[in-house]
Amino acid sequence: MKIFEIMESKDYESVILCHDKTSGLKAIIAIHDTTLGPALGGCRMWTYDSEEDAINDALRLARGMTYKNAAAGLNLGGGKTVVIGNPRKDKSEALFRSLGRYIESLKGRYITAEDVGTNLKDMEYIRYETKYVAGLAETSGDPSPFTAYGVFRGIQAACEEVFGTSDLKGLRIAIQGVGNVGYNLAKYLYGAGAKLIVTDIFEDNVKRVVEEVKAEYVKPDEIYGVECDIFAPCALGAIINDETIPQLKCKIVAGSANNQLKEERHGDILQEKGILYVPDYIINAGGVINVADELNPSGYNRDRAMRKVSMIFDTVRKVIQKSKEENIPTYVAADRVAEERIKTIAAVKDNYI
Ligand SMILES: NC(=O)C1=CN([C@@H]2O[C@H](COP(=O)(O)OP(=O)(O)OC[C@H]3O[C@@H](n4cnc5c(N)ncnc54)[C@H](O)[C@@H]3O)[C@@H](O)[C@H]2O)C=CC1
Numbered sequence: 001m002k003i004f005e006i007m008e009s010k011d012y013e014s015v016i017l018c019h020d021k022t023s024g025l026k027a028i029i030a031i032h033d034t035t036l037g038p039a040l041g042g043c044r045m046w047t048y049d050s051e052e053d054a055i056n057d058a059l060r061l062a063r064g065m066t067y068k069n070a071a072a073g074l075n076l077g078g079g080k081t082v083v084i085g086n087p088r089k090d091k092s093e094a095l096f097r098s099l100g101r102y103i104e105s106l107k108g109r110y111i112t113a114e115d116v117g118t119n120l121k122d123m124e125y126i127r128y129e130t131k132y133v134a135g136l137a138e139t140s141g142d143p144s145p146f147t148a149y150g151v152f153r154g155i156q157a158a159c160e161e162v163f164g165t166s167d168l169k170g171l172r173i174a175i176q177g178v179g180n181v182g183y184n185l186a187k188y189l190y191g192a193g194a195k196l197i198v199t200d201i202f203e204d205n206v207k208r209v210v211e212e213v214k215a216e217y218v219k220p221d222e223i224y225g226v227e228c229d230i231f232a233p234c235a236l237g238a239i240i241n242d243e244t245i246p247q248l249k250c251k252i253v254a255g256s257a258n259n260q261l262k263e264e265r266h267g268d269i270l271q272e273k274g275i276l277y278v279p280d281y282i283i284n285a286g287g288v289i290n291v292a293d294e295l296n297p298s299g300y301n302r303d304r305a306m307r308k309v310s311m312i313f314d315t316v317r318k319v320i321q322k323s324k325e326e327n328i329p330t331y332v333a334a335d336r337v338a339e340e341r342i343k344t345i346a347a348v349k350d351n352y353i
């Protein structure tokens with residue numbers, strides 16, 4: 001793996017390899033860009049097939065956070081931690097405290113939070129060793145309901161564009177994955193009068209949405225072909241690909257899953273087919289917007305965080321507008337929105353003060 005070549009090609013600032021023999025910690029902290037402020041991004045714990053896969057994931061996710069934070073209007077850069085290990089078997093207080101000490105050594109250049117495979121308890125252990133951790137139980141807590149609310153607002157903005165109204169009443173919305181975010185999203189959509197079709201690989205998760213929001217159930221591999229207005233991927237990445245696109249019968253793709261496009265060209269294909277794709281990192285920023293509110297000098301405020309999450313409606317509109325004006329796919333427009341903000345703020349910071 002030619003690490004410096006990769007870092008140079010996508011402008012990474014640092015990649016820190018962390019190892020602790022006692023706790024078995026093997027982690028990578030990737031910091032992509034700190035132009036806007038300290039890098040904020042969650043800590044993922046996963047069993048990777050190889051160390052190279054883990055490093056690549058950390059790099060990709062860290063860069064994603066730069067774009068997510070920038071487009072969301074946060075004064076934060078992008079970074080991410082990847083812990084190599086099985087989140088069901090390999091967790092311990094020592095492991096997360098050891099990681100916390102590495103994060104502390106960065107003196108605030110990187111702030112961590114939850115991600116796939118980590119939870120509030122893990123963040124508490126990290127907190128024993130460093131204050132550079134957000135998303136704690138006593139402050140902003142579980143980010144999922146905020147992410148779901150942001151996705152809901154983004155869907156409303158997309159509907160305004162495609163159907164001429166943000167009213168979701170009577171629309172058919174297919175949700176892939178009704179876990180933490182998908183479940184909360186289903187409740188918002190049901191409350192707004194939408195008809196839901198859902199799938200999940202866990203029976204319990206399906207059961208609660210079928211009961212609580214009268215959703216229709218389809219098998220996991222049937223969700224792509226469901227006749228619907230909106231397809232909301234809330235499970236895995238790379239689900240918009242050569243196999244799934246021909247099956248889609250929706251007008252909008254808008255959901256919380258990270259890295260939905262398997263390859264960038266799949267965003268182009270959606271556009272050619274007249275399906276509006278709402279870029280993942282624009283619509284799923286609710287969680288990080290909420291977590292970032294903890295960094296406010298006056299302390300965390302839930303109402304303020306919700307107001308900011310609600311503005312995802314405006315960010316989605318801005319991205320759609322840019323895509324139309326510049327005749328580019330929405331995923332390119334999103335990147336431009338983020339890059340332009342970073343460039344402008346970097347120029348402001350050029351001044352000597
Ligand atoms: N939780 C948050 O605040 C944020 C989550 N995201 C992304 O949103 C997505 C969902 O996150 P969470 O709800 O927190 O995760 P989760 O693990 O609680 O829920 C995911 C659900 O998808 C289901 N699933 C997995 N594979 C599936 C398949 N092949 N077909 C159907 N269902 C399947 C799982 O059984 C689970 O119920 C992930 O991609 C995550 O990276 C992004 C930003 C913030």
Ligand SMILES: O=C(O)CCC(=O)C(=O)O
Pocket residue numbers: 040041042043068113114115135143284285287288291
């Ligand atoms: O929401 C969080 O807990 C951290 C932010 C993050 O890593 C993400 O949005 O993917």
